Amino acid sequence: MTESDGPRETPWRASVRRLLHHRLFLLGLALFLIVVFAAILAPWIAPQDPNKLAMRYKFQAPNENFLFGTDNFGRSLWSRVIWGARLSMFIGSAVVAINAVAGTAIGAAAGYFRKLDNALMRINDALMAFPAVLLAIGVTAILGPSVNDVIIALGIVYTPRTARIVRSSVIVLREMEYVQAAVAAGAGHWRILRRHILPNAMAPLIVQLSFLFAYAVLTEATLSFLGVGAVPPTPTWGNIMAEGRQYMTDAPWIIAIPGVALMITVLGLNLLGDGLRDVLDPRLRIQS
Amino acid sequence: MTPLIEAIGVSKHYPVETGGFLRRSTVPLRAVDSVSLNVNEGETLGLVGESGCGKSTLGRLLIRLLPATDGTIRFGGKDIGGLQGKALRDVRRSMQIVFQDPYGALNPRMTVADIVAEPLVIHGDTANLSARVADVLSHVGLPSRARERFPHEFSGGQRQRIGIARALILRPKFVVCDEPVSALDVSVQAQIVNLLQDLQGEFGLTYLFIAHDLGVVKHISTRVAVMYLGKIVEVAPKTALYAAPKHPYTTGLIASVPVTHPSQRIKNRAERRRVAGDIPSALDPPSGCRFHTRCPLAQAPCRETEPKPRELAPGHLVSCHFAE
Amino acid sequence: MRLLEVRGLTTAFQTGRGEITAVEDIDFHLDQGEVLGIVGESGSGKSVTALTIMGLLPRPPARIVAGSIRFDGQELTTLSDRAMQRIRGPGIAMVFQEPMTSLNPVFTIGDQIMETIKAHEQLSGRAVFNRAVEMLEKVGIPSAARRMTDYPHQLSGGQRQRVMLAIALVCRPRILIADEPTTALDVTVQAQILDLLLDLRDEFGMAIMLITHNMGVIAETADRVMVMYAGRVVEEAPVAGLFDDPRHPYTRGLLECVPSLIAERTRLIAIPGTLPEPARRPPGCRFAPRCRYAIPACAGALPPLTDQGQGHTAACIRIAELATT
Numbered sequence: 019m020t021e022s023d024g025p026r027e028t029p030w031r032a033s034v035r036r037l038l039h040h041r042l043f044l045l046g047l048a049l050f051l052i053v054v055f056a057a058i059l060a061p062w063i064a065p066q067d068p069n070k071l072a073m074r075y076k077f078q079a080p081n082e083n084f085l086f087g088t089d090n091f092g093r094s095l096w097s098r099v100i101w102g103a104r105l106s107m108f109i110g111s112a113v114v115a116i117n118a119v120a121g122t123a124i125g126a127a128a129g130y131f132r133k134l135d136n137a138l139m140r141i142n143d144a145l146m147a148f149p150a151v152l153l154a155i156g157v158t159a160i161l162g163p164s165v166n167d168v169i170i171a172l173g174i175v176y177t178p179r180t181a182r183i184v185r186s187s188v189i190v191l192r193e194m195e196y197v198q199a200a201v202a203a204g205a206g207h208w209r210i211l212r213r214h215i216l217p218n219a220m221a222p223l224i225v226q227l228s229f230l231f232a233y234a235v236l237t238e239a240t241l242s243f244l245g246v247g248a249v250p251p252t253p254t255w256g257n258i259m260a261e262g263r264q265y266m267t268d269a270p271w272i273i274a275i276p277g278v279a280l281m282i283t284v285l286g287l288n289l290l291g292d293g294l295r296d297v298l299d300p301r302l303r304i305q306s
Numbered sequence: 307m308t309p310l311i312e313a314i315g316v317s318k319h320y321p322v323e324t325g326g327f328l329r330r331s332t333v334p335l336r337a338v339d340s341v342s343l344n345v346n347e348g349e350t351l352g353l354v355g356e357s358g359c360g361k362s363t364l365g366r367l368l369i370r371l372l373p374a375t376d377g378t379i380r381f382g383g384k385d386i387g388g389l390q391g392k393a394l395r396d397v398r399r400s401m402q403i404v405f406q407d408p409y410g411a412l413n414p415r416m417t418v419a420d421i422v423a424e425p426l427v428i429h430g431d432t433a434n435l436s437a438r439v440a441d442v443l444s445h446v447g448l449p450s451r452a453r454e455r456f457p458h459e460f461s462g463g464q465r466q467r468i469g470i471a472r473a474l475i476l477r478p479k480f481v482v483c484d485e486p487v488s489a490l491d492v493s494v495q496a497q498i499v500n501l502l503q504d505l506q507g508e509f510g511l512t513y514l515f516i517a518h519d520l521g522v523v524k525h526i527s528t529r530v531a532v533m534y535l536g537k538i539v540e541v542a543p544k545t546a547l548y549a550a551p552k553h554p555y556t557t558g559l560i561a562s563v564p565v566t567h568p569s570q571r572i573k574n575r576a577e578r579r580r581v582a583g584d585i586p587s588a589l590d591p592p593s594g595c596r597f598h599t600r601c602p603l604a605q606a607p608c609r610e611t612e613p614k615p616r617e618l619a620p621g622h623l624v625s626c627h628f629a630e
Numbered sequence: 631m632r633l634l635e636v637r638g639l640t641t642a643f644q645t646g647r648g649e650i651t652a653v654e655d656i657d658f659h660l661d662q663g664e665v666l667g668i669v670g671e672s673g674s675g676k677s678v679t680a681l682t683i684m685g686l687l688p689r690p691p692a693r694i695v696a697g698s699i700r701f702d703g704q705e706l707t708t709l710s711d712r713a714m715q716r717i718r719g720p721g722i723a724m725v726f727q728e729p730m731t732s733l734n735p736v737f738t739i740g741d742q743i744m745e746t747i748k749a750h751e752q753l754s755g756r757a758v759f760n761r762a763v764e765m766l767e768k769v770g771i772p773s774a775a776r777r778m779t780d781y782p783h784q785l786s787g788g789q790r791q792r793v794m795l796a797i798a799l800v801c802r803p804r805i806l807i808a809d810e811p812t813t814a815l816d817v818t819v820q821a822q823i824l825d826l827l828l829d830l831r832d833e834f835g836m837a838i839m840l841i842t843h844n845m846g847v848i849a850e851t852a853d854r855v856m857v858m859y860a861g862r863v864v865e866e867a868p869v870a871g872l873f874d875d876p877r878h879p880y881t882r883g884l885l886e887c888v889p890s891l892i893a894e895r896t897r898l899i900a901i902p903g904t905l906p907e908p909a910r911r912p913p914g915c916r917f918a919p920r921c922r923y924a925i926p927a928c929a930g931a932l933p934p935l936t937d938q939g940q941g942h943t944a945a946c947i948r949i950a951e952l953a954t955t
Contacts, residue, residue, distance in 0.1 A: 029415055029456065195411040196421075199472060202371055202403050203425035204395040213424075217415045356816035357787075461904045491671040492843055496887035496900035503897070518817060521846075525889035525898065548891060562821035564846025566890045568869045571850060575825050581818040584786040 036297045043293020049286025053279070057104040068097040068253045077269050087271045089261065098253040099276050105254050106235045106283065109169055113234035114227050116173035117180040122223065124177065125184025126211060130192060139185070146178040150237055155246050165248050168241060172234050183226045187219035194218075221298035228294055232287035239280055255280050308383045309344035310480055310512050311368055316341050316377030318363050322589060335589050337363045339536040340377070342615075345480070350506065350513040352527030352544070354520060354559070358588050359533040361516045362406075365482040368514065369401040370394065381480070399429060402473035406485035408465035412457040418443075419453035422471045429476070438475065445508070446471045446501060463494035467501065474509065482514045487522060499526055520563050524548055529621070532556050535588055535596040538615070542622040552618055552629040554601050555581065595627065603628045631703055633837055634660035634683070634722075634805060639697035641682045644690055650908045652678040653861045656697070657935070660805065665831065665838045667852030667869070669845065669884070673905045675861040676841045680807045684724055685714040702804070719750045723798035727810040729790035733782040739766075739793045740778030743800055750801045765796040768833070770826060788819035792826065799830060806831075807839045812847065824851055845888055849873065854941070857881050860906055860916040863935060867942035877944035877953065879921045915946070923948055 027035070037043050056063070072092035080087040086095035128138040145153070157171035191197065197214050205213075241247030242256030250257050255276040262272030319334035338360040345351045345368075353361045366372045368379060370386060379387050386397055402425075405411040412421055423439050426432055440450045446467040457465055466486060473481055483502065487495040499522060506513060517523045523530060524544060531541040532555065540553040551557045558581035565571055583600045586592055592599045598608035607627050615623040618630065639656040642649045653675035660666050668676045681687045683699055685706065699706040701721060706714065718724075726732045734742060743762040747753060753761065759778070766774035769792040782790055791811060798806060808827065812820035828851060831838055840851055848855055848869065855872045857865040857880065865878040876882045883901040903920040906912060912919055914929035921928070927947060935943045946952070 027456075029458070195405045195407055196413040198366075198371055199403070199405065199411060199469070200424065200428075202369060202398060202401075203472075203476070204398040204428050205424075209428065213416075214413055218413070356818060463904060491905070492845075493671060493883060493887050493901035494904065496889075496898035497902070499889075500898055500900055520817070521889040521891055524891055525895070559818060560891065562818045563891055564821070564824070564844065564850045566846060566849055566888070567873050568849050568852075575828065580821045580825075582822070584788055584819065585816065 033297055037293060040293045040297060042289045043297070046286045046289025046291070046293060049282050050290055051286075053103050053283045053286065054107055056100050057107040060100045060104045064094075064097040064100040066094050066097045068093060068101045069251045070094075077265075079269070080271060086275050087269070089258070089269070089272045090265060095258070095272060095275055098258055099255070099279055102253045102255045102258060102276060103279060103283075105165065105248070105252070106238065106280075109165065109172070109238050110231045110234045112169045113172045113176060114231050116169070117177050117230055118223070118227060120173070121177045121180025122184050122216070122219075125181035126188050126216065126219070128181065129185040129188025130207070130211060130215065135185075138181075142178040142181055145174070146182070148175075150175045150233070151240055154237060154241055155244070158241065158246050163246055163249055165252070168238055168247050171241075172237055175237070176230055176233065180223070180226055180230065183222050184219055187222050188215055191215045191218050225291055225295040225298060228287055228291035232284045232291070235283055235287075236280065239276075307346070310347040310382060311343075311345040311514070312378075312380040312383075313341060313343045313364075313368060314378045314380075316343075316364070316367055316379060317375045318360070318367055318372060319375045324589070333589055336536045336591065337588060338367060341533075341536075341538050343531060343538060343541070345512060345514055347479070347512055348510065349528040350515050350526055352523035352530040353514060353516045353533060354518060354523050354530060355533035356518060356559075356585055358535065358585055360536040360588075361533050362484050364533070365403070365484050365514055365516050369398075369403060369480070369482055371403065395429070399425075399476045400478050401480040401482070402476065402478040403482040403484060404466070404469050404473050404486045406488055408462045408469065408489060409457075411469045412465055414457055417454055417456060418448075418460075418468055421457070421468060422475055425472065425476045442471045442475045445474070445505065461494075462490050463497060466490065466498050470498075470501065470505070474505065477509065478511070480512045480514070482516070484516045485518070486515075488517065488519065495522065502526065520548075520560060532559065535586065535591050537596060538623075538625065539597065540622075540624050541615075542619075546619065546622050552622065552624045553597075553626050554603050554629070555597050558600075558602075595625075632659045632700075633662050633702060635698075635700040636679075636683070637698050637700075639679065639682060639699060640695040641678055641687065642693050642695050644693065647909060649693075651695070651861060652692075652908060653682070653858075656863055658856050658863065658866065660837045660839060662804075663831065663835050663837055664853045665828075665840055665851050667848040667855040668839060668841045668858060669843060669848050669855060670858035671843050671905055673860070673908075674858040676858050677809055678861075679858075680724065680809050680839065680841055684718060684722060684807065685709070685711070686724075716750075719746060720801040720803055722805045722807065723801070723803040724807040724809065725791070725794045725798045725811050727813050729787060729794050729814075730782065732794055733790060735782050738779050738781055739785070740780075743778075743793070743797050746797050746800055761800065762796075765800045766793070768830065769793070769796045769799075770822075771796075786819075787815055788822060791815060791819075791823055795823075795826065795830070799834065799836070802834060803836055805837045805839065807841070809841045810843070811840075813842070813844070820847075827851065845884055857884070860911055861908065862916065862932070863945065864917065865942075865944040866935070867938075867944075868940070871940060871942050875942075875953075877938055877942065877949050878917075878946050879923050879952070880917045881944075883920075923952055 070093060075088045075092040076090055078084055078088045084094050084096060086099055089095055124138055128135045153175045154171040157174055158167055161167035161170060197210055200210050200214055238247060239256035242254040243260045245260065247256055248254050258276045259273050266273055316338060317340050318338040319336055321332045322335045323330055324333050341364060355361045367374050374387060378385055381397060389397060419439055422442060423435055426435060439453065443450060443452060448464065448467050487498050490498060503526060505511060515523060515526055527544050529541065529543050530547045532539050534555050540556050548560065551560055562580050581600055586599060594610045595608045595613050598604040613625045613627045615625045618624050636656055636658050640651060640654045642651045656679055670676050682694060694707050740762055743765060744758045747758050747761055763774045763778060766777060771777050771789060771792055812823050815823060824847065827838065842848060852869045854868050856863055857878065859880050865881050876885055886899040887901060889898055901920055906916060912929065914931055915933050918924040918928040933945045933947045935945045937943050
């Protein structure tokens, strides 16, 4: 009986192995982890209060004392950007978590139970029809501009897209013969969803969630840049950039540095997402 | 003796939307149309036909993997059409299915042990689970170290064995084999066919063996039923069907099978009684006898009335106006 | 001079795990008008052989390691891509197994046939159209002129395969390579297509390389047969000789494991085990691990193809002893 004699590999381990060989994925992961670690280590690497005013230090260009310089109120930009990273990571994770749970629940229900599909998808599509930023502004206008409300707003905005992706996978998986075999053996809906459908629907969802993190961070920055996100003096990248806009010619570092931070985060997440997509979902791969 | 499985007037229609933007209408796709069939305990009923004839659909209807649009299905004399919940689950222990595609039939994220044990777990019958899994794996010719492995580590033939093990672990009485060897290499097909025959003897199984390969069906079946476009056109004991087919479609089908030795080639190819034309669409089947568009015997009545099955010899039923 | 002469052909692929030899030491020839059946299970290398001859393997990762392919005296392995394009069509044409994916779904079948004509011949306008319609009629599509504007999805599987044949034969090639042309078709349609192939061969006189895993198709159509296993040729013979007196244990196994409509057997004689993966081929005879006649010497060296007389060759060191069993 010939079977593969090599060390046994679960499907997950095989994916992880392939990911670790994917150069762009590793680059994206590195960029993203820089931001993540900066956020986690904020209390230690940026101990100065990001909101502390110190007018005598205002408008300093980056130097040995203030690595990122100071802004118009003399606040350390280094502190503000690092604590802004912390906030961005928190918001991104929260939005991804909401999407993972709500998007999966709605998408799986719509994809698996034909009777629910129509109703759920009509609501879904209605929400998706709004441009993300506009809808987010609408929700924060109703709920108020706090960090938690921004998270709720972004959750509402992006969940429909995630639900669609999960629904597509579930519709395909529902017809797989191993699902039919489970039905023939007497399995109920819950078992089929839990054991057969959801584990195999993870791949496109994971890819989507990584891109989603980037969208969440970007949209939050947009919201606060427009003044409808977290209220100043809370240091978010968007807020910092909004304040720095007026001083663009005199103190360009105020707007540039958070902009670069945002760019690194989004780029890193995109590369990470591309790598995940290449490894986990070969159907989406672009033929090289 | 009551047959193990009785199907009476069973139909499966799928509503399909046709028409343009303003004249939408729903036309039924008659995948299986008023089929009556019996499967006796201990036998292997072969079910043959070409693509679109509904044989796979019929197999799934018989074990209630699909709900029938019409008709009655009985298992062991009891009507199983209306069963729900626990009653349905209990009946499922007695009827199982082996699928065609060894690659789609096993969940890639589950180990072989989990896949094979799942039916027992679903029914809460988990005493001695490990031993029972090992036992059924050895019956299908797989080593016990296969248990912790994943499907992708096995070849097509081995995966089919895993699928068979999963079907048998509940000790069913009736197994639908839906083209179980069509996707395998020729040398592996023989292994699996032999295995299915051995298991039938060991476990006292009754098979519905669905296939398009007439040679394999002839080898394994006791009786054979031929389907065309959702209807059964002929049923007979195996030897009678192959030696003296009565329905013109069966005759054409058998004549289309490639010869087994070059010396059997017919010199004048045009003379061979093969079937001309293409299979019509199941959305718009021909009127009257569905085969009349391709039938060498077709006459006026064939276009108008659907033939009813006639018993031309003991156990030999034919649905044709002019066969004899 | 033979129409096609292949000597010592060895093709390998560069993979993540090094270079893997797909087919090795392939020797065969093809004469005008004859049907050569190439039979073997999936993974035996039959398609790779055909694609190498057609120059359709992307190089890299494929590489012709050794050997020669002579078409009408001209060496193909060293030809440039452009020169090879001129041969594909009027010289050697190919049809594949899956007509649904071989035909472009967004073009009409008429366009696809005419495109082939225009690529190789100097005709234009009406003449191209008429040639295409003529070809559709020859392959048995009724109302051919009207069907020219149909799209592939409007045709059945058998009709699409006929269209593939029309495209392949419209430039009157000298050789037609058919790679499992009927495997995806129903048996009644398969019979029609095989008959059609032979009718077209009678009319146009081209040679056919018919690749299949189905011995019945070989019995119906082939003049000579070449049996491949794990990338090598294990037997070659005229078709009657192969069926009457198979010399290689694998050929015997293939013939024995197919249930026939005529003979009655209680048990199919199966070949145990499975084909070895290309990266894990055993030393010596590649069939030895599955062969019921294997002896220790079989694993020693690759058995050469030895002449058995009357155009019959086989690669097994025990042929002489086994011939009497």
